[in-house]
Amino acid sequence: MSxxxxxxxxxxxxxxxxxxxxxxxxxxxxxxxxxxxxxxxNEKGQIKLNQLVNLTARGAVSGALWGxxxxxxxxxxxxxxxLGAASGAFGGxxxxxxxxDRFMKDAAGALQPGTAGLFLLVRKMTTxxxxxxxxxxxxxxxxxxxxxxxxxxxxEALSAAQAEVEAAPAAAA
Numbered sequence: 749m750s751x752x753x754x755x756x757x758x759x760x761x762x763x764x765x766x767x768x769x770x771x772x773x774x775x776x777x778x779x780x781x782x783x784x785x786x787x788x789x790n791e792k793g794q795i796k797l798n799q800l801v802n803l804t805a806r807g808a809v810s811g812a813l814w815g816x817x818x819x820x821x822x823x824x825x826x827x828x829x830x831l832g833a834a835s836g837a838f839g840g841x842x843x844x845x846x847x848x849d850r851f852m853k854d855a856a857g858a859l860q861p862g863t864a865g866l867f868l869l870v871r872k873m874t875t876x877x878x879x880x881x882x883x884x885x886x887x888x889x890x891x892x893x894x895x896x897x898x899x900x901x902x903x904e905a906l907s908a909a910q911a912e913v914e915a916a917p918a919a920a921a
Contacts, residue, residue, distance in 0.1 A: 750869050752870075752891070752892065752893045753868040753893075754865055754867050754890045755865060755887040755889055755890065756863060757863065758863055758864075758886075760798075762887070763864040763866045767786055770882075773877075778881070781869060781871065783847045783869040784867070785866070785867045789860070789863060791861050795859075797849060797852060846869055847867050847869050879901055879905040882902075883908045884908045886906060889906055
């Protein structure tokens with residue numbers, strides 16, 4: 749069973765930085781993700797999803813390949829390529845893998861304008877090592893399906909950066 753995590757960040761760059769950090773943890777086999785999406789709420793309140801995989805483009809390329817092959821059989825490869833690309837792009841646009849887009853847009857309504865968030869669909873993770881690597885990245889945990897223990901540990905790891913920043917000016921005085 750997968751767990752969903754939604755973390756708010758002050759900027760899109762910070763959300764993207766944390767997504768890249770989590771993806772590097774996945775390359776080290778410390779976490780297995782089903783999806784990782786950066787969501788941005790602009791100043792006008794419009795929400796944009798930055799997904800890892802563009803399904804429309806992937807569908808168009810796949811459709812063009814198959815269309816060319818089928819078109820070659822009927823001695824019309826260019827027509828087959830065009831029809832295949834169009835149908836593949838349409839199919840890719842209609843398909844949705846990972847986290848439901850409508851759900852992410854609804855949940856992103858909680859973000860302040862000009863901020864961003866990171867949705868993670870976590871299949872498996874080595875909790876202690878992942879939380880140690882995420883310690884101090886900042887962000888505010890808005891929603892999760894973790895149990896209370898994991899949720900508290902994640903909140904503590906994320907807020908470690910804020911505690912360190914607040915403690916530094918006090919120590920300097």
